[in-house]
Amino acid sequence: MDNTVLIIVSLTLVGMGCGIAIFLVNRFLPEEDKLLKKTEEISKFLPGMNCGACGYPGCFAYAGEIAKDIDILQTSPCMVLMNDDKKVKALGNALGVDLSSGDKKVAVVHCGGNSEILYEYKGIDTCKAAAQLSSGFKKCPYGCFGFGDCVNVCPENAISIDPEKKIVVIDPDKCIGCGLCTKECPQNLIEIIPAKMPQYLACNYLSKKNIPGRERCPLGCIHCRICVKASENEEVTWNEEKDLPFFDPEKCVPSPAAVEKCPKKVIFERNET
Amino acid sequence: MDNLFSIFIMMALVNNFVLAKFLGLCPFFGVSKKLSSAVSMGIAVIVVMFAASVVSWLLFYQLLVPFGITYMRTAIFILVIASLVQILEITIRRTNVNLYNALGIYLPLITTNCAVLGVTFINVDQAFNLAETIVSALGAGVGFTLVLAIMSGIREKLDLADVPKAFKGIPVAFLVAMLLGIAFLAFGGMV
Known part of the structure; x- marks a missing residue:
């Protein structure tokens, strides 16, 4: 008893x-x-997965920089945060500043895949290495190699390799629009577009940079401009520099006629996410 | 003096906490991916071990032994260590922001680290006096930091090495830990 006490x-x-x-x-x-x-306070609103896409070492360091200077949020934005409208508003409330987010953005690959193979490539299996060897091993010198350099950097595992088309596909639901993959692609095929963009061109065939002795990619854009003609209110314009159709990301207007009339079917419709 | 030195060597190398006593294995694998964070964690552990050992030694010989309730040491020591880490964190946070950025995030991890509890138990089990307790705590902390630093250095190199796919990441880290353990066996006959 004594002991217990x-x-x-x-x-x-x-x-x-x-x-x-x-x-x-x-x-x-x-x-x-x-x-x-x-x-x-700020780091509570950041995604916290330390992807480094903003250019700072981790979310906490980024939060520290924002705490010193709020303008950092605009000059080197965290794409993940900016994609989430509610979080941006909440952060604005917490800091007593009026912040508005941009639209949600996702990455798309400008390649339809299925390009035939020109020669058998047995080198180092990264896209960057494959791109070094006479403009790649596929008939189309601008297409996706499908080795997945971008797959490795994606913090959300949103990118996978399509076994049939032998190119990468991006899951728009998982994609957070951080843009890390755009820097990885040696072909510059990945672009960040607004998620509400109704269609995109799944081809990047740059005919103005034609490589002598190479056939045209039989599957890609043939620069016929039918899509431009089909669009009644100039939803599709022509990018003279690239010689490819151009969908204005500022407007994001749907153009079902262009999607339907494209003879090569390289304008892909997107479901809004 | 001779005795103190041998205690230090014994705690740091011969009875290394991670590789010989298998204490603190969680940070050994969790925080050993980068050398810089491993060293920060190690320094935080040294500080906490030192403070916890001194306080728990005082409590043990001033409170538990006189009242004859030494079997209560587990509960008391855990209580003391947890609150000590809390105090340390608040103090660092309020007084030195740079130090907090370097150590702060590791301090809460140490609260429940068995290595810290282990060193306090060893100190009372071996009936060390206060000076010996301090030296043994420092030795244990230094040994822990040493192993963590070696491990993180190897793992940084391993990231670049061509490891078989099935072994990538944690499996090869376990193999490295085994080899490190064998290497530390060589200290066995020293003290």
Whole structure:
């Protein structure tokens, strides 16, 4: 009996001592740095997966920079945060600034796949290496190689390799629009477009840079401009520089006629996500 | 003095906490991916081990032994360590932001680290006096940091090495841990 009381008393005393010590430390030490408090506040709104697409080492470091200078949010934006309208608004409320997000953006691959193979490539299995060897091993020198350099950098595992078409496909539901993959592609095939864009061109055949001795890609855009003619209100315009149709990301108007009339069927419809 | 030095060597190398006593294995694999974070974690562990050992030694010989309730040490030590880490975190946070950025995120991890509890138990089991306790805590912390740093250095290189696909990541880290353990066996006869 005596012992039990002793145990209870000693545990209580030690516990109380610890509690009082923490209280004293909490009470009498100077207030913590305001910047640190702000940083932690901001970092709650960041995705927290440390993808590094914003250019800072991790979300917490990025939050620290925003705490110092709010303009960083605009100059080197976190695409993941900007995609989420509610979070941006909440962050604006927390900081007492008026913030508005852009539209949700996703990445698309400008290649339809299924291009025939010109020669058998047995080198290092990365797209960058394959691109070095006489403009690639596929008949189309501008297409996707399908080795998946972009797959490796995707923080959300949104990119996979289509076994039939032998190119990469991006899952628009998983894609967060961070844009890390666009820098990886040696062919510059991946572009970040607004998620509400109703169609995109699944081809990047640059006829103005034609390579002598190469056949045209039989599956790609033949530059017939039927899509431009089919669009009544100029939803589709012609990009003279690339010699390819152009869908204005600012307008995002659907053009079902262009999708239907394209003789090569390289204008793909997108479902809004 | 001779005795203190041998205690230090014993705790740091011979009875290394990670490789010989199998304590603190969680951070050994969790925080050993990058050298810089491994060293930060190690330094945080050294600080906490030192503070926890001193406080728990005082409590043990001033409170538990006089009242004859030494079997209560587990509960008391855990209580003390947890609140000590809390106090340490608040103190660092309020006084030195740079230090907090370097150590702060690892401190909560240490609260429940068995290596810290282990060193306090070893100190009372071996009936060390206060000086010996301090030295043994520092030795244990240094040994832990050493192993963590070696492991993270190897794992940084391993990321670049051509490891068979099935072994990539954690499996090869386990193999490295085994080899490290064998290497540390060589210290066995020293003290």
